[in-house]
Amino acid sequence: MSGPAAGTIAELAPARRRVAAGWLHGSAALRWGTLITIAVLWEVAARWSGNNGLVAPPTAILRALVTQILPDGQIRAALIVAVVEITAAYAIAVAGGFLIGVAVGWTRLGRNSLFPIVLFFYAIPQVAFLPLFVLGFGIGPAAKIAFGCSHGIFPVIVNTIAGMRNINPQYVSAARCMGISRAGIVRHVIFPHITGSFFAGLRLSMTMTMLGVILAELYVSTAGIGYFTRQFADTFDPAPLFALISVLTAIAIAMNAMVRLAERHWLRWKG
Amino acid sequence: MAAISVRAVSHSFGLPGKQNRIAALKNVSFDVAPGEFVTILGPSGCGKSTLLNMVGGLLSPSEGAVQVDGTPVLQPLPERIAYVFQESTLFPWYTVEENFAILLRCRDVPRSEWRTRTLAALTSVGMQDFAGHYPKQLSVGMRQRINLARGIASDTDILLMDEPFAALDEQSRMVLGEDLSALLGRTGKTILFVTHSLAEAVFLSDRILVLSARPGRVKATVAVNEPHPRPPDFMLTSDFSELRNQCYALLRDEIRLAMAEAVA
Numbered sequence: 380m381s382g383p384a385a386g387t388i389a390e391l392a393p394a395r396r397r398v399a400a401g402w403l404h405g406s407a408a409l410r411w412g413t414l415i416t417i418a419v420l421w422e423v424a425a426r427w428s429g430n431n432g433l434v435a436p437p438t439a440i441l442r443a444l445v446t447q448i449l450p451d452g453q454i455r456a457a458l459i460v461a462v463v464e465i466t467a468a469y470a471i472a473v474a475g476g477f478l479i480g481v482a483v484g485w486t487r488l489g490r491n492s493l494f495p496i497v498l499f500f501y502a503i504p505q506v507a508f509l510p511l512f513v514l515g516f517g518i519g520p521a522a523k524i525a526f527g528c529s530h531g532i533f534p535v536i537v538n539t540i541a542g543m544r545n546i547n548p549q550y551v552s553a554a555r556c557m558g559i560s561r562a563g564i565v566r567h568v569i570f571p572h573i574t575g576s577f578f579a580g581l582r583l584s585m586t587m588t589m590l591g592v593i594l595a596e597l598y599v600s601t602a603g604i605g606y607f608t609r610q611f612a613d614t615f616d617p618a619p620l621f622a623l624i625s626v627l628t629a630i631a632i633a634m635n636a637m638v639r640l641a642e643r644h645w646l647r648w649k650g
Numbered sequence: 651m652a653a654i655s656v657r658a659v660s661h662s663f664g665l666p667g668k669q670n671r672i673a674a675l676k677n678v679s680f681d682v683a684p685g686e687f688v689t690i691l692g693p694s695g696c697g698k699s700t701l702l703n704m705v706g707g708l709l710s711p712s713e714g715a716v717q718v719d720g721t722p723v724l725q726p727l728p729e730r731i732a733y734v735f736q737e738s739t740l741f742p743w744y745t746v747e748e749n750f751a752i753l754l755r756c757r758d759v760p761r762s763e764w765r766t767r768t769l770a771a772l773t774s775v776g777m778q779d780f781a782g783h784y785p786k787q788l789s790v791g792m793r794q795r796i797n798l799a800r801g802i803a804s805d806t807d808i809l810l811m812d813e814p815f816a817a818l819d820e821q822s823r824m825v826l827g828e829d830l831s832a833l834l835g836r837t838g839k840t841i842l843f844v845t846h847s848l849a850e851a852v853f854l855s856d857r858i859l860v861l862s863a864r865p866g867r868v869k870a871t872v873a874v875n876e877p878h879p880r881p882p883d884f885m886l887t888s889d890f891s892e893l894r895n896q897c898y899a900l901l902r903d904e905i906r907l908a909m910a911e912a913v914a
Contacts, residue, residue, distance in 0.1 A: 553739035558728025571743035
């Protein structure tokens with residue numbers, strides 16, 4: 380037998396180990412292979428266990444996606460509403476989080492006095508306040524946007540502040556001596572400096588925003604994806620439920636890809 | 651009227667009455683005439699950079715006042731003063747050309763002139779081929795040359811320089827010093843320069859202010875009567891050695907004092 384699986388790591392010569400590692404990193408085939416293997420195992424396991432109403436096999440999910448989810452105008456509309464809510468919540472979270480982060484992180488006083496408060500709010504399981512959001516913002520999209528935003532904003536604030544901690548003060552001094560305005564300092568010194576940390580926050584924020592929006596959707600489930608999610612779950616019909624979740628996942632992946640593109644653009648100076 | 655006027659400036663760091671309060675400068679006064687090159691020479695920690703930061707408007711003195719062209723300095727005055735820092739303050743996230751663009755925009759230079767102005771400034775320090783590079787892709791010496799060129803491109807009457815050559819090796823330092831002397835002969839800027847280096851001080855300055863150990867006071871003033879631009883051979887003359895020795899004699903005790911304090 381040959382190939383990387385033949386021996387333990389210790390038995391492999393260094394050169395061969397390097398070859399094996401190169402193959403692993405370079406191979407898109409491996410990634411797809413892993414995915415397909417998991418899908419096949421899942422299919423087998425789901426069929427083996429019979430239709431237990433909890434887990435659907437991938438083929439059934441795919442069929443549900445094509446025959447049940449995508450053709451249904453109501454579900455499509457609900458998905459569009461969810462995407463709009465997530466996008467709005469995310470935009471507010473990123474813009475607001477950045478501004479709050481810069482305001483708090485600008486001075487040591489702000490960092491010392493306000494940052495612990497931010498961390499305190501970040502640590503609270505916000506779902507406990509969900510009923511208050513609904514009372515305050517109604518059962519429409521506003522409550523979902525607000526709740527998504529309240530989840531998504533914290534990673535942005537925290538990462539913005541963390542990124543500002545070790546800004547080289549000479550860059551700020553140099554900027555002031557060149558006559559760069561306060562807004563210009565944020566734009567030309569602070570933002571480029573914190574990009575790494577900021578974009579890590581953005582990716583986390585995307586996940587959190589989606590979580591917030593979907594939690595709110597589930598809680599107020601008279602319409603929208605929350606309604607359908609609950610309906611499929613209550614009727615022990617997992618295939619369309621999984622299909623619906625897959626669509627949301629695909630949306631999340633697409634949005635994260637956009638964040639990544641922006642990140643690559645901003646971090647190109649690091650080479 | 652003096653271009654820069656420093657009047658009875660004292661400065662301390664730390665809160666009054668606290669044990670860690672440090673007196674950095676004590677009753678410093680001097681004037682710099684328009685077009686004059688004045689160097690502040692002194693041992694480590696004597697408040698040289700503090701003094702420069704005050705002239706640059708980055709720091710307010712605890713006591714006394716700083717004036718530029720007769721107006722008090724309360725904040726950076728980008729129209730009148732350019733500041734070249736010890737380490738290159740080219741923003742690493744922008745290319746050399748983008749770094750110049752930010753400055754030129756602040757100077758209200760029309761966009762159509764940015765490229766020619768940038769290239770002219772880079773050419774003056776021999777760096778015209780590196781406009782598209784990121785600072786990281788250049789050596790420390792190249793970065794500092796460009797940093798210097800950017801300071802000059804600010805087109806201000808006054809240039810403050812805080813040990814601009816400190817991060818360089820001695821050879822690059824010499825060459826850049828010669829470049830600077832030649833540039834100054836052409837532009838006629840007023841320059842306040844901070845350094846540790848005796849040779850640099852004598853080679854470049856019209857006047858050298860020797861500061862004492864902390865808290866810094868002006869211990870003596872040494873005049874260098876040699877027109878700009880100065881040829882490299884100036885360094886080989888007996889005048890040069892004499893002035894250098896004179897500065898060292900003034901500094902020697904202060905250096906020991908500063909070192910003793912650093913150990914204590």
